[in-house]
Structure formats: structure tokens, C-alpha cells
Amino acid sequence: MLFPAPAAPRPRLARPGLHAAGPWLVVVALGAGCSHGSAAVGRDGGAGATGATPDGSSAGGAAPVDGGASSDAVPPGDAGDPGRVLLHRLNRIEYDNTAKDLLGVATTPATRFIDDLSSDTPAGAFDNAAEGLTMSAARYQQYFDAAKSMADAVWADDALKGRIVTCAPDATDACARAIIAAFGLRAWRRPLTDAEVTSLAAFASAAQKDTGDFQAAMKRVVTLMLSSLPFLYKVEIDPAPASLAPHRLSGYELGTRLSYLLWSTMPDDRLLALGDDLQQDAVLAAELDRMLEDPRSDAFVQAFAGQWLGARDLADHAVDPAAYGNWSDDLRAAMTEELYLFFTGLLDRPFDGFLTTDAHYVNDVLGAYYQLADPPADDTFFSVDLPGGQRGFLGLGGFLTATSLATRTSPSKRGDWVMTHLLCAPPGQHAGGNPPLNLGVTPASPRAALAIVLSNPSCSGCHKLFDGVGFGLESYDLVGQFRSSYSPTEPIDATGALDDGTTFDGATELAAALSRDPRLATCAVRSTFSYALGRVLDADDDARVASLRDAWAKGTFRSLLRAIVLGDSFRMRRGEAP
Numbered sequence: 001m002l003f004p005a006p007a008a009p010r011p012r013l014a015r016p017g018l019h020a021a022g023p024w025l026v027v028v029a030l031g032a033g034c035s036h037g038s039a040a041v042g043r044d045g046g047a048g049a050t051g052a053t054p055d056g057s058s059a060g061g062a063a064p065v066d067g068g069a070s071s072d073a074v075p076p077g078d079a080g081d082p083g084r085v086l087l088h089r090l091n092r093i094e095y096d097n098t099a100k101d102l103l104g105v106a107t108t109p110a111t112r113f114i115d116d117l118s119s120d121t122p123a124g125a126f127d128n129a130a131e132g133l134t135m136s137a138a139r140y141q142q143y144f145d146a147a148k149s150m151a152d153a154v155w156a157d158d159a160l161k162g163r164i165v166t167c168a169p170d171a172t173d174a175c176a177r178a179i180i181a182a183f184g185l186r187a188w189r190r191p192l193t194d195a196e197v198t199s200l201a202a203f204a205s206a207a208q209k210d211t212g213d214f215q216a217a218m219k220r221v222v223t224l225m226l227s228s229l230p231f232l233y234k235v236e237i238d239p240a241p242a243s244l245a246p247h248r249l250s251g252y253e254l255g256t257r258l259s260y261l262l263w264s265t266m267p268d269d270r271l272l273a274l275g276d277d278l279q280q281d282a283v284l285a286a287e288l289d290r291m292l293e294d295p296r297s298d299a300f301v302q303a304f305a306g307q308w309l310g311a312r313d314l315a316d317h318a319v320d321p322a323a324y325g326n327w328s329d330d331l332r333a334a335m336t337e338e339l340y341l342f343f344t345g346l347l348d349r350p351f352d353g354f355l356t357t358d359a360h361y362v363n364d365v366l367g368a369y370y371q372l373a374d375p376p377a378d379d380t381f382f383s384v385d386l387p388g389g390q391r392g393f394l395g396l397g398g399f400l401t402a403t404s405l406a407t408r409t410s411p412s413k414r415g416d417w418v419m420t421h422l423l424c425a426p427p428g429q430h431a432g433g434n435p436p437l438n439l440g441v442t443p444a445s446p447r448a449a450l451a452i453v454l455s456n457p458s459c460s461g462c463h464k465l466f467d468g469v470g471f472g473l474e475s476y477d478l479v480g481q482f483r484s485s486y487s488p489t490e491p492i493d494a495t496g497a498l499d500d501g502t503t504f505d506g507a508t509e510l511a512a513a514l515s516r517d518p519r520l521a522t523c524a525v526r527s528t529f530s531y532a533l534g535r536v537l538d539a540d541d542d543a544r545v546a547s548l549r550d551a552w553a554k555g556t557f558r559s560l561l562r563a564i565v566l567g568d569s570f571r572m573r574r575g576e577a578p
Contacts, residue, residue, distance in 0.1 A: 097265035147226035251276035305343035335398035400480030411470030424523035472510035
């Protein structure tokens with residue numbers, strides 16, 4: 001039976017063919033007091049730091065004013081010390097989304113400049129972790145070039161320019177100050193101080209004298225602000241950079257964290273208007289729900305589930321036509337969207353069913369792939385109960401395909417993926433140097449071939465861990481379709497064991513064994529927590545993760561996000577002792 005796909009927002013992915021589709025870092029308006037690379041900028045920093053632009057101009061300003069600390073009670077599910085948070089550059093997706101939302105353009109010239117750079121290197125499991133978001137002179141020059149290009153595009157469009165330049169120049173700098181304050185609130189994601197506005201207005205005045213044109217001067221200001229540290233980074237302020245005492249984020253800092261968590265872009269007007277009211281528990285919880293219901297929350301699904309559950313891995317995955325002749329870009333896109341829809345359903349479905357639910361999502365392409373008797377008629381997705389016992393996340397065609405090789409299944413790859421992504425227990429790094437398995441000659445099955453690998457002492461330690469998990473999925477071929485044998489004379493042996501000795505036979509028993517493993521829920525919490533904070537977790541975070549897990553008790557992902565967002569680690573920060 002067909003049921004509508006989840007009502008919650010889902011990624012709007014088009015099927016292929018249907019085309020959905022230098023050397024100066026400008027440190028503007030930051031006070032002194034940064035400690036050890038974190039965003040620990042003193043609020044009492046006196047005169048603000050001055051930064052130079054690539055064309056030799058300068059602008060300065062003071063640190064932002066204190067947003068106000070509060071003593072609001074924090075709900076259970078956290079462990080006090082919020083941990084260290086680094087100065088956090090926008091990643092490529094966040095940067096591009098922010099530029100488009102800020103400037104009102106449908107596409108941005110920033111893309112071609114940023115694509116010239118090396119990709120952001122994920123630190124840990126996610127590409128939003130601050131540890132991997134470095135800066136160099138070459139990268140900054142690209143950001144400055146992108147800022148100039150975007151300003152050019154805006155000033156070439158009267159409607160877009162009119163969104164920024166909302167008044168006419170006069171004998172005073174009142175108009176320039178008004179433009180700077182309004183644009184700065186959105187570009188820097190907080191109100192500018194009087195000192196910052198004054199400094200930028202002085203820059204605008206000098207630019208107008210140089211060019212003889214008010215519009216050209218304001219274009220230079222916008223270019224400067226788009227290439228400044230407060231735009232390129234999520235800046236958070238420590239009143240005492242060397243103090244380990246936690247303090248509340250300002251409402252604007254908290255709104256920035258929330259917006260980039262759920263939308264991968266800047267706060268909207270509502271969040272900015274709330275200001276420090278967002279620090280209130282009820283207001284923050286309500287905004288979380290509002291933002292999850294907004295279509296922009298597709299960004300969270302695509303970024304978080306795309307990395308944690310491997311949906312992004314399908315983009316470059318190859319399937320040998322000789323091994324499966326029906327592989328196509330349409331099937332790849334449908335599998336990818338099913339992975340996203342499966343996670344979207346978890347927002348309001350208990351996590352207990354993650355590996356055991358019957359609900360899968362199919363369109364016409366997947367209906368044929370799963371061999372449904374009554375598949376959907378077009379590319380609209382519906383929830384279905386699949387025949388043949390294919391259940392839960394481990395039964396998704398996209399997962400089974402992405403964890404296979406181009407020509408065959410790989411129990412080692414599947415098992416390693418499950419242990420790393422679902423149990424947070426990576427067996428270890430492959431030592432390399434082993435010849436590929438030759439399945440064209442005896443032994444014919446992966447199990448028999450891997451027995452040879454297990455006889456090698458340098459390989460057996462890790463392979464015993466992940467092969468035992470991967471064997472349980474051997475009833476599904478390299479694109480996730482059910483099979484009962486490798487050949488007429490070689491039946492499937494899907495028996496295996498977890499690293500704790502729990503044995504199983506087949507995917508259903510494997511899913512049941514994993515569902516009973518306490519590491520499954522702990523890993524889900526750990527992964528979500530790491531992504532939400534935008535940093536790699538360490539041993540100091542174990543107590544925070546355990547507290548969140550116990551409070552969550554395998555509820556929905558909405559309730560997990562609420563526990564994280566209302567907890568100390570998301571709402572607070574501290575300095576770092578020298």
C-alpha cells in the first residue's frame with residue numbers, strides 16, 4: 001500500500017535530466033583578547049582592531065557590546081562545562097547560502113571563486129567542524145575576489161541594489177550610517193556598535209571623496225563587509241578570554257548557531273528581531289520547531305544525514321554495468337532522496353525503529369527497483385512497506401549500494417561503515433598493501449576469500465571486527481537487491497557476529513542485535529551533538545553525550561535536537577586558560 005511521504009520538509013532533489021540542479025585578512029570591528037585560536041574576544045577591548053583591505057583602505061571599530069548574561073535554568077541533558085569552541089569559519093555551503101540570502105541573488109558569483117580553492121577538509125565526520133575550516137592568504141584572496149564580484153552583480157541590478165541603498169546622500173553621513181547599520185545587522189548577524197558604524201562611515205566618506213560617487217562608495221563598503229572576519233566567521237565573544245567560567249551566548253550569537261545548525265545559512269529577520277529574547281527556554285524551543293517546519297531545514301537533512309548516513313557518498317559512486325545493467329542517474333538520485341526522506345521521518349518517529357521499521361520511500365524508479373507489484377506512477381515519493389523483509393536503514397538500497405564496490409559487495413566495507421557511522425567504533429585504519437580479492441577463481445564467495453585475509457596476522461584484528469558485521473548483509477547484492485545465492489552452487493551464508501560476541505543470521509537478526517547495542521543510541525547522540533556544535537568531540541565530551549543520551553532515551557530526532565539546543569553546550573561558551 002502507498003502512503004504519502006512525510007509531511008515534514010524534504011530535500012527538493014530533481015531527477016537527473018530535469019535540471020533542479022589577497023593576502024590581507026580584514027579583521028573589522030574585533031577587539032583585542034583572542035586566546036589560543038578561539039573566538040575569545042574581550043568585550044572591554046578598548047579601541048577596536050583595524051584591518052586593511054587589499055586595496056590599502058582601512059576600517060576599524062570596537063568590539064560588540066555585551067548581549068547580557070542570564071542565569072536561566074538549563075534543562076537536564078548536559079554536563080555543565082560547554083567545552084571549547086573555536087573561531088568558526090563558514091564552510092562552502094554555509095558561505096554560498098549566506099551570500100545568496102543576504103544579497104537576494106538566486107545564484108552567486110562566489111561559487112566560481114570558492115570552487116577554485118581546495119575543498120573544506122572534514123575534521124572528524126562533518127565538514128562544519130571548525131578544526132577543518134582553516135584560512136590562508138590564498139583562500140582569503142579568493143574570498144575578497146568573490147566579495148568584489150558579488151558587489152558588482154548587486155550594483156548591476158537596480159532592484160538588488162535598492163535593497164541595500166535605501167536613502168539618498170545628504171550633507172551629513174546620516175544616510176551612509178543608516179545603510180551600514182541595516183546591512184551590517186544582517187551581514188554580521190548582530191547589531192553594529194556606534195564605533196563600528198562610525199568607522200565604516202568614515203571609510204565610506206573617504207571612498208566617496210576618492211571616487212566622487214556615493215553609490216561607488218557604498219559598493220566599496222559592502223565589499224569590505226563581505227570580506228570581513230565578522231561575515232566569514234561565526235564570531236562569539238568571551239568577556240574574559242582566559243576565564244574557564246561559562247557564560248551565556250548573546251541572543252544574536254545563539255540565533256547564529258541555531259540558524260547554521262538547521263538552515264546552513266544566516267539568521268532570518270525573525271531571529272534577528274528576537275535578539276536576547278531568544279535566550280528564553282520557551283522562545284528558543286518554539287524557534288527550533290518553527291525552523292524545522294520551514295523548507296530551509298532541508299539543509300540540515302542534506303548536510304547532517306548526507307554525511308552521517310552516507311547519502312552524499314552516492315554522488316560519486318560507480319556501478320559496473322556488467323555487474324548491474326540497470327544502474328542510472330535516475331536510480332542514483334532516487335536512492336539518495338530515499339535516504340533523506342528516511343531521516344526526515346526520524347524527526348518525529350522514535351529512533352527505536354531506525355533499524356527495524358517497515359517504512360521505506362519510493363517513486364516510480366524505486367518502485368521498479370524494489371520490484372513492487374503496484375509501484376507509483378511518477379516521481380512522487382510515497383511511503384511503502386517493502387516485501388521480502390527488507391527493513392530499516394540497513395535495508396535501504398542507497399546504503400547497500402554506497403557500501404559496495406563497483407563490481408561486487410564488500411562485507412568488509414559494509415561492516416566497517418556500520419561500526420564507524422552507527423556504533424562510533426571504527427575498527428582502525430587499513431594498513432594497505434593487500435592484493436584485491438579475486439572472486440573470478442576459487443574461492444568464489446567473499447567469505448571464502450576473506451578467510452585468506454583473516455589468516456594474515458596484520459589484517460585479522462580489524463577484519464574479525466567488521467567482516468563479522470558485513471556478512472550479515474550478504475543477502476543483498478552490490479545495489480541492494482535481495483539474493484539467496486552467489487551462483488546455483490554457492491548459497492549465501494549471512495551468519496556473523498558483533499564484536500561483543502553476539503551472533504546473528506541475516507540482516508533482520510543483525511538489525512535486532514544492533515538495536516539492542518547501547519552504542520547505537522550513543523553514537524546517534526554523539527554524531528548529532530558534534531554536528532550541532534560544529535566541532536570534533538573528545539573524551540571530555542563523553543559525560544555530556546551520556547547525559548544527553550539518558551535524557552533522550554531513544555526518542556525522536558526532534559526531541560534530541562531540542563535537548564541539545566536547550567543545553568549548556570549549545571547556549572554557552574567559555575574562555576581558555578593560557
